[in-house]
Amino acid sequence: MxxxxxxxxxxxxxxxxxxxxxxxxxxxxxxxxxxxxxxxxxxxxxxNHVARSLKSRRTRAIGMVISDITNPFFPEMVRGAEDAALARGYLLSTFNTGDLPEREKQIFAMLESRRTDGLLVVTALKRGEHPHVAAALSSGVPVVCLDRRPQDLAVDTVTVDNAAGVELAVDHLVERGFRSIAYLGGGLGMYVAPERLAGYRRAMRRARLPLIEFRGDFRRESGYQAGSKILALRPRPEALVAANILMAAGFLEAVAEAGLEVPRDIALATFDNVAILRGFRPHLTCVEQPTYRMGYDGANLLIDRLEQVTPHSGPVHLVLPCKLVVGDSTQPCRVLRGRALASAPGVAASLES
Amino acid sequence: MxxxxxxxxxxxxxxxxxxxxxxxxxxxxxxxxxxxxxxxxxxxxxxNHVARSLKSRRTRAIGMVISDITNPFFPEMVRGAEDAALARGYLLSTFNTGDLPEREKQIFAMLESRRTDGLLVVTALKRGEHPHVAAALSSGVPVVCLDRRPQDLAVDTVTVDNAAGVELAVDHLVERGFRSIAYLGGGLGMYVAPERLAGYRRAMRRARLPLIEFRGDFRRESGYQAGSKILALRPRPEALVAANILMAAGFLEAVAEAGLEVPRDIALATFDNVAILRGFRPHLTCVEQPTYRMGYDGANLLIDRLEQVTPHSGPVHLVLPCKLVVGDSTQPCRVLRGRALASAPGVAASLES
DNA sequence: TTTAGTTTGTGAAACGTTTCAATTATGATA
DNA sequence: TATCATAATTGAAACGTTTCACAAACTAAA
Missing domain, CATH: 1.10.260.40 (lambda repressor-like DNA-binding domains)
Structure with missing residues (x-):
């Protein structure tokens, strides 16, 4: 050469x-x-970019650390980050931690020894447990956290308005006449969980409806298990809002196993949208996150920092809005139609009560 | 530092x-x-790995070039490649070409100037159009092609037995008593398409059934369009085998739009499996590819080459088997049950005819 | 005490760039 | 033609390693 x-x-x-x-x-x-x-x-x-990097002490490479690309939440985000990086001449390398501390350690060590200029991280860890992120930050490597915001770190973030997102879903259900609306949240250590839960509570309080809360851990299995419990409740809730799509999918399995159907027997709305699901039943009503944008904006924010486009200031927090996509999983169910007949002026009336 | x-x-x-x-x-x-x-x-x-790379002339980095991580076929494969790479101390960077020649050019230029040791590529291109792969190869950079095998290049490959995979699906349908089985293939330029088509033809010939062939381009939209045509056929085929999941999903939309249902009105089997679909209806009967393994084995093969574990010999071709996962989308449909009643000793007899 | 052999340690070149001070070439002006 | 300003070009150091030939320090044998 x-x-x-x-x-x-x-x-x-x-x-x-x-x-x-x-x-x-x-x-x-x-x-x-x-x-x-x-x-x-x-x-x-x-x-030879290697020689160039050695001399200039800048690699024009950024690392993206996520838990698992196999989770359908991530591909769009990674794609967004890559598009932004490539457009500005940066190399993006993505790493899956699998939520294994040992592996995460190996990854951050590799990132450090390769002198990666900056980091995009979606932390899977709980509050107060970011040894590697904190280390990177304190050694002067810019970091942007995506999707989740560690409150204990002075770091740039790009997140969505989780509370408002759940409110969209709950408001939609309320508007359609549902009154007993359960919520299946994720583990509270995960940052987004408390925000989504807060959105549920706020919307329910506004509608003067009673809270029916369940907690999973954002994984499919927990959706299935919580599903069995939720479906066993008497009276059975008329609707469920799931805090992410993996739990929603698990819940659907429980529904099928109980010989029930969505939305006939219970309505379902969820956080997250996944393109491949179009065409499959039920067609979920969901809160769609701008995942591509999160990756795209996050990478640009990071590169701005690297190139000092913005004079150094305090951390920047970008908050993007979610959007409600109405499917047929929240069509008024049997119970609801019964109630509408019973009360005089139809569904609208039952909302006021 | x-x-x-x-x-x-x-x-x-x-x-x-x-x-x-x-x-x-x-x-x-x-x-x-x-x-x-x-x-x-x-x-x-x-x-400092940068300095080390400069001196040793080896970066211990490999590049993976795919068309779009957003296609649910890829994440598992990428994950497999990353796991193998990391386990052997290599950095894996993944790139999405989006099938855009301009972008592909930019990516290969970047890979070259960064002196990436080896390449894992899933080529989207048609026969005879691999300028970059060929260039890499001739400049001495080892390449392993995954999933698709460019016959015109002397390159290591890891693929699946596509023909056998489709045969599994067709045999399954035949066994269940389906007789008019249509096939929705992809564009023939894409390597896997002819193999899958060959599998369909072979299995159909063996069962002495007539061929009913349609052609899409492996994208969702083409599945939808072909779907309209297939459903309009009279008599309507009893079953369809789709050559990939995106077209299967598009087909499902056409089915819903026509007011029909799978498997009640037509059975469906497809290539590819996607984890998130578990719990959604219809639960597809599918030919599952070992995508994780393809990535894993491909990365290991590539690294073996880089480290000359195997003395240089001709190209290696690994062919992995597919597996049939039976869902409920291929349950005997209405027409079929009717026919079973008509013929004397039941469904089994209709198979012999 | 030499001599030879074995450990242990080191100096310096090289990898392929960037960068800056210094040098040389080119015109313009006196 | 000599002088000066400006434009164009270059030599050499530096980035942080690896590596190899060599040097120094021991140890064991003669």
């Missing part, structure tokens, strides 16, 4: 001149520039 | 000695070794 020396020799100039041509500095005569460019072309020369 | 010089100074040895300690060479006295290790520990020294 040709080096800058080969180019210099062929063009009969010094390597400094070649470097200047590559960098586009103007103090090179047109004639020399042409000669150098011809040599570059002829040799198929590509500057 | 501490360098090897700092460590050497603190331990009062030469940098060569520190390097020897790091490399674990035995020509260092225990006393010195301890002194150096203490210094490393005290300074939190981490060798």
């Amino acid at each position: 040709a080096t800058i020396k080969d180019v210099a020799a062929l063009a009969r100039v010094s390597i400094a001149t070649v470097s200047n041509v590559m960098a586009g500095v103007p103090r090179v005569s047109p004639a020399t520039r042409r000669r150098v460019e011809a040599a570059i072309e002829q040799l198929g020369y590509r500057p | 501490a360098t090897i010089k700092d460590v050497a100074a603190l331990a009062r040895v030469s940098i060569a000695t520190v390097s020897n300690v790091m490399a674990g060479v035995p020509r260092v006295s225990p006393a010195t070794r301890r002194r150096v290790e203490a210094a490393i520990e005290q300074l939190g020294y981490r060798p």
Whole structure:
């Protein structure tokens, strides 16, 4: 592979001149520039980015640390981050921690020894447990946290308005006439969980409805288990709001196992949307997060920091809105229609009570 | 950030000695070794991998080029590749080409200038169009192609037995008594398409059933469009085998739009499985590919090449088997039950005919 | 005490760039 | 033609490692 020396020799100039041509500095005569460019072309020369990084002490590489690309929540976000990074000439490497501390340690060590310029992290950890993120931060490596916001760290974040998102779902259900609306949340250590729960509580309080809360851990299995309990309640809740799609999917399994159906026997709304689900039943009513944008904006924010586009100031917190996508999983169910008939002026009336 | 010089100074040895300690060479006295290790520990020294790469001319980095991580087919494969790479101390960076030639060019240029040691590629291109892969190969960078096998390139590959996979699905349908079984294939330029089509034809010929072929392009939209045509056929086929899950999903939309249902009105089997779909209806009968393994084995094969574990020989082709996962989308449908009643000894008889 | 052999440790070059001070070439002006 | 200003070019150091030939310090045998 040709080096800058080969180019210099062929063009009969010094390597400094070649470097200047590559960098586009103007103090090179047109004639020399042409000669150098011809040599570059002829040799198929590509500057060695490794050497460049060593000298400049900047790798133009950013690392993205997530828990598992296999979780359908992540691919869009990774894609967004990559698009932004590539557009600005940065290399993005993604790492799956699998939530294993040992592996996470290995990954951060690798990131450090490779002198990655900045980090995009979706932390899976609980409050107060960010040894690696904190270490990176204190050693001067910029970090942007996506999706989840560690309150104990002074770090830039890009998140969504989780509370407002759940409120959209609950309001929608209330509007459709549902009154006993249960909520299946995730473990409170996970940052987004308390916010989503708060959204549920706020919307329910506003509608003067009683809280029916269950707690899972954001994984499919917990949705299935909570599902059995929820379906066994008497009276059975008319609707469920799940805090993420994995739990919603688990819940659906419990529903099928009980010989029931969504939305006939119970309505379901959930956080997260997944493209592949279009065409499958039930078509879920969901709170769609701008995951692509989170990745895209996060990467841009990070690169701005790296290039000091913004003068150093306190941490920036971007909060993006969610959007409600109405499917048929929240169509008025049997119980509801019965109630509508019983009360005089129809569904609307039951809302006021 | 501490360098090897700092460590050497603190331990009062030469940098060569520190390097020897790091490399674990035995020509260092225990006393010195301890002194150096203490210094490393005290300074939190981490060798600069960039400098190391420059000197050794090896980056221990591999690039993975796919079309779009957002396609649910890829995450497992990427995960497998990352697991293998990390276990052997390699960095994996994944790139989405989006099937855009311009972007692909940019990506390969980046990979080259960063001196990535080897490449894992799932080529989206058609026969004879692999300028970048061919260039990498001829410049001595090992490449392993996953999932699709470019016949025109002497390159290692890890693929699945596509024909056998489709046969599994068709055989299953035949066994269940279906007789008019349509096939929705993908564009023939895509390598896997002809193999899958061949599997369909072989299985149908074996069962002495007539071919009913449609062609899409592996994208959702084409499944939807082909769906309308398939459903309009008279008599309507009893079953459809889709060549990938995106087209199957598109087909399902067409089914819903026509006011029909799977499997009541038509059975459906497809290539690919996607975890999130568990719990949703219909629960598809599918040909599951070992995508994780493809990534895992591919990365290991590539690293073996990089480290010359295997003496250089001709290209290696790993072919992994697929597995049939039976869901309820291929349960005998209405027409079928009717036919079973008509013929004397039940469904089994109709198979013999 | 030499001599030879074995451990242990080190100096310096090299990897391929960037960068800056210094040098040389080129014109313009006196 | 000599002088000066400006433009163009270059030499060399530096980035942080690895590696190899060599040097120094021991040890064991003669």
